[in-house]
Amino acid sequence: MQKSIITTLIATAIFSTAPTFAAEKTNMMIMDSWVRAAPPSAKVQAAFFTLMNHSDKPIVFTDVEAQGFGHSELHLSSKKDGVMVMEKQQQITIPANTVFQFKPGSYHVMLLEPNKIAAPGEQVTISFTLLSGEKITTKMPVKRDNSKTKMDHSKMDHSNMKHD
Numbered sequence: 001m002q003k004s005i006i007t008t009l010i011a012t013a014i015f016s017t018a019p020t021f022a023a024e025k026t027n028m029m030i031m032d033s034w035v036r037a038a039p040p041s042a043k044v045q046a047a048f049f050t051l052m053n054h055s056d057k058p059i060v061f062t063d064v065e066a067q068g069f070g071h072s073e074l075h076l077s078s079k080k081d082g083v084m085v086m087e088k089q090q091q092i093t094i095p096a097n098t099v100f101q102f103k104p105g106s107y108h109v110m111l112l113e114p115n116k117i118a119a120p121g122e123q124v125t126i127s128f129t130l131l132s133g134e135k136i137t138t139k140m141p142v143k144r145d146n147s148k149t150k151m152d153h154s155k156m157d158h159s160n161m162k163h164d
């Protein structure tokens, strides 16, 4: 019995070296990640993604850090008395076997103290610490938020814009 469990663990370890995603050990996937583009003078940026927890256990995020930012926090936006407010979360728990969205107006990663605001086309390396002690590192592309603007930016080439 013991032996077969060990064999299974080894097999899992071999499969998780596949270059899909570092977090496969925990049986989760981060998809559709993006960092919202901001003006060069902005003091913060926000990151969003979809997390698929394929495991039978909750995944608990306890901390986050991002390259190029002095400080990062787990946040939740919500409406209180008709006003949008953001609150720092000590933990964010993703229930077992669920698809959980970090999205505008809800859970997100707040990137603070930027060395320089990350521009569209760049990527931000973000690392999460889990309650299990495990670290999940992923790169999130910077994209413009087109959901709020009626203007069609798709025909404009922003890739050559200099933001410094």
Ligand SMILES: [Cu+2]
Binding pocket: 046, 075, 076, 086, 108, 109, 110
């Ligand atoms: Cu926030």
